[in-house]
Structure formats: structure tokens, C-alpha cells
Amino acid sequence: MNNWYVITGGPSSGKTTTVQLLQQLGYTTTIEHARHYIDLKRAAGRTVLETRANQAEFQRGVLDMQLQQEASLNPEKVVFLDRALPDSLAYYRFLGLEPDPRLLEAIQEVSYRKVFILDLLPLASDYARTEDVPAQRRIHDLLTEVYLSLPVPVQAVPALSPQQRVEFILDHLIPVDG
Template identity: 60%
Template sequence: MERSKCKIQTNWYVLTGGPCTGKTTMVNMLATQGYKTTIEHARHYIDSQRENGENVEEIRANKKKFQEGVLDMQIEEEMGLNPQDTVFLDRAIPDAMAYYQFLNLEYDKKLLDAMELFCYKKIFILDRLPLVNDYARREDIEEQTRIHNLIIKVYESLPCPTVFVPVLSPVERMNFIIDNIITKLG
């Protein structure tokens, strides 16, 4: 999907990549440095549904409902942010497009409309780390690689600068990200 315009220019930085790239670790570290951050909504959606008595298999069984629930949370989060604030997002609306592709789901109007909402200041795509799964992350290495590549493709189609973050120690990765925004903030 080629997108040439969006409705709202933001000062938001997206940290993204496939599963197992260290996005949440980076977002948490940036928060400790005083930056405003957001949460990762797929895990939050799973956790909220588990509180309602569903298990992860039940939650993930209906792929369309799961993706719509995550997208709804992401849209609500981004709509509530001030576009002028500097914010680091743990994923953003375009991630949903990559997951729709991965799951062979048809794009719906909500997703397509959401894709037109925001322009992000810069996209940081984190290189993949070794495979680690937990209760919410169930993809094997091939699936994780495919998701990662779809995310790259979606974000590279957007009119936003993209920076690839190499595998480094967590502190070095955080400093790499900060170094890539510092001139924009100064």
C-alpha cells in the first residue's frame, strides 16, 4: 500500500519489528530516561481477555476478532496522544496492516481509514534477536521472520524516515535510538 499523505503530522517515533526484536525493552528503557511512551497492544489485549476468563488459545483462535481488538486499542491510544508531544510508540497502526497480511485477512475500512490518520516523525525497525516465546508470543522462527519482513515492507511504503536498529546491548540500542532523534529535539 503506497501512502502519499496523511491527516496529522506527529512528533511520534515508532519502535517496531517482528516478534522478538526488543521493542518493549527499548520502550521501557526510554521511559526510564523520561520519554513519554506507549504500551504494546497485542499483549495488552491478550492480558485483558485473560482477565475475562479466556485462555490464550481461545483469544488467538478468532484471528480477525483478535486483530480488530488490537487495532481498536491502537487507534484509541494514538487518537488520545497529542501530535506535538515527543512519544515513543511500542508499535503503531501500520503494524496491524502487516499482521493482516500475515494472517491473510482482508483489509477492512477501519484499518484503511486508520492508515491515513498519522504521519510519524521516524520509524525505528529493530533487528531480530534470538527466538524467545512466552504465553503471548507463539510464532516459530519462520513466522517471526515473515512478520518482521512484512512490517518492514509496510513501513517502507510510508512517507516517514526509517532507521534500522542493529543488534547491540540494550543500552547501546537505546543510545543509538536517542542519537538518531537528538538533532530533531535540539
């Protein structure tokens, strides 16, 4: 068992805002790799549409980053992850892609202290987010399905103000001896 907490939810559920607020409180956090992957490709001259055109390649790139990140984290340190490996499985399912065998193998080994699934907020479009409202809901449902299938505690986080969500999460952490 490690001391990592996953912050997840469908697109536009406030994950990154929540993780950034936790970071401001002094907690160790991670970044969302899908957005980071898009940003790296944009810096190399590719558009978001070009980057997302080959979804299998996109998902592999995100998975590579996620695998590397989780392998580098200290299991004894409290860390809040902006998405985690099981999120990739939900996206493979959403896209109708055959999951990467490395993902399926890694998911058998995952161990998170607790997963917080943020209730959806109204969909806000931006340069990296291409989903519509039905896709937002479907991804959220797939994330919930994937995490509930794993042997990790899952906690729904209601649609509250960002600060209230952080307080809710901190109030629902699992003590190290619990």
C-alpha cells in the same frame, strides 16, 4: 507532522525492552496492544489459545485499542510507540485477512516523526508469543515492507545490547527544526 517515534520489529526483537528503557529515561511511551489485549482476555478468564482462535476478532480488538490510543496522543509531545497502526496492516497480511477498512483509512493519515525497526534477536517464547522462527522473519519483513511504503523516515536498529539500542535511537532522532 507529529513528534511520535515508532519502535517496531518482528516478534522477539526487543521492542518492549527498548520502550521501557526509554520510559525510564523520562520519555512518554505507549504499550504494545496485542499483549495488552491478551492480558485483558486472560484476566476475564480466556486462555491465550481461546483469544487467538479467532484472528479476525483478535486483530479488530488490537486495532480498536491502537486507534483509540493514537487519537488520544498529543502530536506536539515526543512519544515512543511500542508498535503503531501500520503494524496492524503487516499482521493482517501475515494472517491472510482482509484489512479492516478503518485501518486502511487511518493509515492514509498517519504521520510519524520516524520509525525505528529493530533487527531481530533470537526468538524467545512466552505466554503471549506463538510464532516460530519462520513466522518471526516473515512478520519482520512485512513490517519493513509496510513502513517503507509510507511517507515516513525508517531507520534500522542493529542487534545491540538494550542500552546501546536506546543510545542508537536517541542519536538518530530528528530535531524538531529538521
